[in-house]
Amino acid sequence: MIRSDAPVLLEINDLCARVEDQPILKGVNLTIRSGEIHAVMGRNGSGKSTLSKVLAGHPAYTVTAGSVLYRGENLLELAPEQRARTGLFLGFQYPVEIAGVNNLEFLRVATNARRTEQGLDELDTFAFEDLVRERLGVVQMDPAFLERGLNEGFSGGEKKRNEILQMALLEPLVAILDETDSGLDIDALRIVAGGVNQLAGPDNATLLVTHYQRLLDLITPDYVHVMAAGRILRTGGKDLALELERDGYDWVDQELARLGAEPAEVG
């Protein structure tokens, strides 16, 4: 939902980042307002996953230039856990399996870290179980998964459901979902997309990072951005995603070649 008077939640200006000595992001600009759903599309290696990890504070990436304001404050100086507590959420492309850490307990510790930041009381084990059982419905998840190790032995679809369950519990202001559709069959995709739609509202924003149009058949974006070579090459409405689906990414090469030939215009 686009409202020009809605408050800006995330403002990314000329963001550049590298991993080891390899520059990946080369000047990303993106503004996200409350209530909006954005999709960042692009081929493998375009930098779209890096963008999501940099925003979440992954230690392997170094920001070399630019700024990110989250609710008007400098996001980049916050530790990853502080970003999460204040309402930034990253849904992982490959959620990590951690044997021995109980899923339910992990969810409770995470939820309470967020609640404490919001000035709410921590939930004890009983109150939390009530909450989690209610939120399981968002992703139609079997309660048996709560008793397992964190993502331990979960299928790809179960891991993604567990990500959206975390999102449902943490109630983020900005949810960044990195390739949430990868590895999902159509039924799991519907459930996960349904969960995201249910959680998206006028007071939060969603950034979908995806390679394919199919997720966008189920979650309608307000803006579609095409990323290539570490920056956003084009921005449009939901029709842009359909155009990409029809024409592929070949035009990106031509566009990049043109930019390469006229470096003065890159700015």
Added chain:
Amino acid sequence: MPLLSVESQLPWLAELAGAPLPNRREEAWRFTDLAPLRDLEPTLLPVVDPLGGVPLPKGVSRLDPAEWAPLLDASLVATGSEAAWPVGLNRAADPQVLALRVTGEADPLELAWDAGSAKGLAALRVLLVLEPGSSLDVLQVVNSSGANCTSLITEVLLAENARLNLGVLALGHGMASLLAHVAVKQEPGSALSCTTATAGWGLVRLEPRVMQSAGSAQTRLRGLQMVDGQQLADTHSFMSFGGPAGELDQVHKVVANGSGRSVFNGAVKVPQAAQQTNASQLSRSLLLSDRARVDTKPELEIVADDVKCAHGATVSQLQANELFYLQSRGIGADQAAHLLLRGYCDEVLRELPAMASAWHPLARLLGDGA
């Protein structure tokens, strides 16, 4: 009991054992310095019978000396342990033998000792005889809080189709030492699950040793040893298959912090007679300090050709991607590291017999209210 003569140059324990302490020129003691034992107060500590005055669990009965005498040492001999120095020491200290017979499906058994803060040597000896088809969960708890040495020998005879779930939970003190042998002889069709967890001792030498006398048995070994400060923990495990179609599933875990030192040596012998053996051994070490040291070595001796034997050893720090995942959910770096450490330890601790939970092993090992 004999006291050290003033003129003698030998430490009291050597005098008592009738043999000098092993030194680091011997391969089996390469990494393990027994120096803390040299200063041990020359006193034999009285040991309380952990089953004295308590009714025995259903299915468990005491063997009288005429019954146990011919069975004693059988598992030590079968596992090649009878000449080991810690065994000699225990024998010389001449502890009372706690000899138990297990019939049918027995109720769980707990054996707990605490050397407390007394100075000297406490020697314990246990013999468990499981009759054919019987089953037992037994937890041995060994505690200490002072400058003493606990010498423990647990011998087990597992008859055909018997099942034993044996746990050893040993929580010590920086001034305390533990020398423990667990020697098990398994007959075909039997199943052994042996889980050991040690932490806090200045010095630990633990030797789980298992012989499948004719193969065709199942052996599951789990170990967790934690070292911190100047502590040293050494596990030398030994597994031997005397016949075909035996199984071993072994995981040994280490947490090394401070200037602690950890040693693991996992011997597996698969002779020609042990065709169709299926054995796997995994050693995982978590190095939490750059002053800590870990030595780990599989020692596989495989002669039979139709076998599956896998082994692996990893030494690592906490995984950065796991830490980041937890942090990205609002969990602070310290708490995330703590959760990962708990998870790592709990994978072993949860395999202890159920009654171990009353001892809160996780909280005590990690020294917190976990």
